[in-house]
Amino acid sequence: MNSTTRFLSIFMCCFLDFPESGKDCSTQDPTQCVTCLLKGAYFSGESIDAYGSIGHMLCIGIWVITLVVVSIGLPANLVIIKIVRFRRDGNKRPFDLLLSILAGIDFLCCLLAALASTASVTYFQNWDRARFSMYFIYLSACTMLLCRTASAFTTVLITFHNYLVIAFPLLSKTCSALRNTKVMAFAVLILSLCLAVPRFSSMYVTQNPYRENGGLDIPSLRNFSYIIESTDLNTFWYGRLKGLHYQLDTWLPLPLLILFNLLSFYSVHKMNKRMRELSVNRKDIQAITIFLPVVLVLCASQIGSFIFYFLIHFHKINYRETYSMHCLSVAVNSSINFPIYYFRSSNFRREVKAMFSQFSCVPKYLKDQTQEDIDNKESTDSVF
Numbered sequence: 001m002n003s004t005t006r007f008l009s010i011f012m013c014c015f016l017d018f019p020e021s022g023k024d025c026s027t028q029d030p031t032q033c034v035t036c037l038l039k040g041a042y043f044s045g046e047s048i049d050a051y052g053s054i055g056h057m058l059c060i061g062i063w064v065i066t067l068v069v070v071s072i073g074l075p076a077n078l079v080i081i082k083i084v085r086f087r088r089d090g091n092k093r094p095f096d097l098l099l100s101i102l103a104g105i106d107f108l109c110c111l112l113a114a115l116a117s118t119a120s121v122t123y124f125q126n127w128d129r130a131r132f133s134m135y136f137i138y139l140s141a142c143t144m145l146l147c148r149t150a151s152a153f154t155t156v157l158i159t160f161h162n163y164l165v166i167a168f169p170l171l172s173k174t175c176s177a178l179r180n181t182k183v184m185a186f187a188v189l190i191l192s193l194c195l196a197v198p199r200f201s202s203m204y205v206t207q208n209p210y211r212e213n214g215g216l217d218i219p220s221l222r223n224f225s226y227i228i229e230s231t232d233l234n235t236f237w238y239g240r241l242k243g244l245h246y247q248l249d250t251w252l253p254l255p256l257l258i259l260f261n262l263l264s265f266y267s268v269h270k271m272n273k274r275m276r277e278l279s280v281n282r283k284d285i286q287a288i289t290i291f292l293p294v295v296l297v298l299c300a301s302q303i304g305s306f307i308f309y310f311l312i313h314f315h316k317i318n319y320r321e322t323y324s325m326h327c328l329s330v331a332v333n334s335s336i337n338f339p340i341y342y343f344r345s346s347n348f349r350r351e352v353k354a355m356f357s358q359f360s361c362v363p364k365y366l367k368d369q370t371q372e373d374i375d376n377k378e379s380t381d382s383v384f
Contacts, residue, residue: 005033009203012228014040014318015123016220017047026216038318062324063121066331070114073335077107083351094181098158101185105151109334112144117327131226134205138228142199148330150192152253155298159260162288167267198237198245203228254302257295264288290344301333
């Protein structure tokens with residue numbers, strides 16, 4: 001007897017209580033089956049419909065924390081863009097341009113992390129599982145991952161730029177000119193879009209043909225009006241190419257960040273022996289030291305991606321809590337830059353105070369103190 005087996009998408013499988021075998025067949029026609037390569041589950045083992053369970057409550061708690069982080073990250077990134085991109089003195093460096101691009105991408109990351117986390121909780125809690133909700137889950141997650149990729153590779157580009165400025169100052173004047181920097185940033189965007197194409201093209205939302213009334217009645221799918229199924233391209237992306245886009249997205253940024261930062265600090269160490277060169281490049285060295293915590297936070301957030309990767313590939317289980325944590329890690333990574341810049345750069349801190357001193361609610365003595373700091377500050381070509 002010939003059987004037909006359809007593959008469900010990784011997103012749909014995450015939201016189902018699927019049999020241990022990874023395969024579920026119709027009660028009306030046993031030859032019609034669906035399969036999940038990755039089984040969805042809670043760490044505590046409860047059902048997706050056990051709404052008051054530990055797993056559900058944990059996902060709701062992570063969602064609330066994500067919304068709090070995002071509520072801070074969204075205005076913080078706007079402030080960075082306002083200060084770095086639209087400076088009062090009008091001076092702009094390629095480094096400033098890259099920071100403003102990173103802040104813009106992080107703003108989108110924050111917003112999409114909130115949407116993706118909200119979409120998953122909406123489904124987990126059965127607040128809504130209609131067609132719009134299925135598109136909401138699928139598109140918000142894919143777009144969030146696209147922005148996360150763009151943010152990671154933009155951070156790599158900034159560390160590469162810093163390395164060129166320190167190690168090859170003459171070459172960097174050509175390679176890191178403002179026009180060339182825009183070209184490289186555009187190339188990063190194209191790379192991120194290319195890595196995102198397999199995710200967007202490997203699944204689609206469709207009316208559920210496996211439901212109980214009028215369908216094939218597959219037990220794990222019988223109560224859903226719409227589902228997310230895999231397209232024919234899914235086999236190509238994840239079968240023939242072995243998920244190459246996912247491998248590059250997961251593993252490539254971290255070693256590049258480590259490499260360029262080690263090379264940069266090695267170059268700085270060599271320059272410490274040549275005080276004349278050190279005085280010429282002091283601002284560039286300061287930019288490296290200020291940006292280092294941003295790199296460290298990104299590296300730490302990548303650990304969550306590695307854990308997610310190992311759980312999927314070795315345990316063949318897609319834990320729902322890890323997806324919620326993944327959304328939270330994207331939100332934290334996209335919101336952390338502002339406090340880093342503020343506490344590590346006196347120029348950036350001065351610019352922030354100057355911006356907020358324009359509001360009428362700020363006490364007069366703080367405005368006077370801020371204006372005094374601005375008048376006494378040394379001339380500089382960067383906020384860092």
